[in-house]
Amino acid sequence: FALGALAIFLYMGIEVGVPNFVQQYLTNEMKIPAGTVGMLVAVYWFMMLIGRFVGASIGGKVSSRTMITTVSVATLALVLFGMYAPTDVLVAFPGVDWGSLTVVWQDVPVGIFAFLLIGLCTSVMWGGIFNMAVEGLGKYTAIASGIFMTMVFGCAVMMFIQASVADAVGYIQSYWVVVFCAAYLLFYALVGSRVSKREE
Secondary structure (H helix, E strand, O other): OHHHHHHHHHHHHHHHHHHHHHHHHHHHHOOOOHHHHHHHHHHHHHHHHHHHHHHHHHOOOOOHHHHHHHHHHHHHHHHHHHHHOOOOOEEEEEEEEOOOOEEEEEEEEHHHHHHHHHHHHHOOHHHHHHHHHHOOOHHHHHHHHHHHHHHHHHHHHHHHHHHHHHHHHOOOHHHHHHHHHHHHHHHHHHHHHHHHHHHO
16 A cells, blocks of 8 residues: 555656646747747646546556556656657647737657657556555545545655756756656556555
8 A cells, every 4th residue: 555655646746747847848948939838738738638538438448557557668668758859850839929819830859749648648547556556455445545645745746856856957857757756656556566465
């Protein structure tokens, strides 16, 4: 159970850290207009919406362990691609100039779109982690649910850690924090959740 609570804690760092530091990187380092950055970040949350629908449709057919394993591996692949994709390969993306109410096109590094696709992965993480962590808890499930809800403060902690790393080595390299979080979720799906179950 404790390993599951830690998984929720770190998952929050992925869900919020990815779009936040995409926004920071594009705005502060690449100087892309806010109208375009806002549209890009919205894609991440739209991917989460799509992922929720897909997850709901296949949730009864795929085990939580399989689902978390799959999305953790996908997250690792997407983060690493986003970090190391060539920055000179650009994709035109539309944004809105709210001053003139016109559509403007901005060149965006292709790696950014890998970060945005992580929304598909994070959309099913909470439910999958929860299912594995409460397995076998019986009457203590309600108490465990309350503890899980307190673990959302991992968002603030992990954001602080990633921001500190970004200040030291840059926005893109700060995504090693996300890599660590996703790697732990993979460990939890493959090993940690089984250990917790045996201990119970």
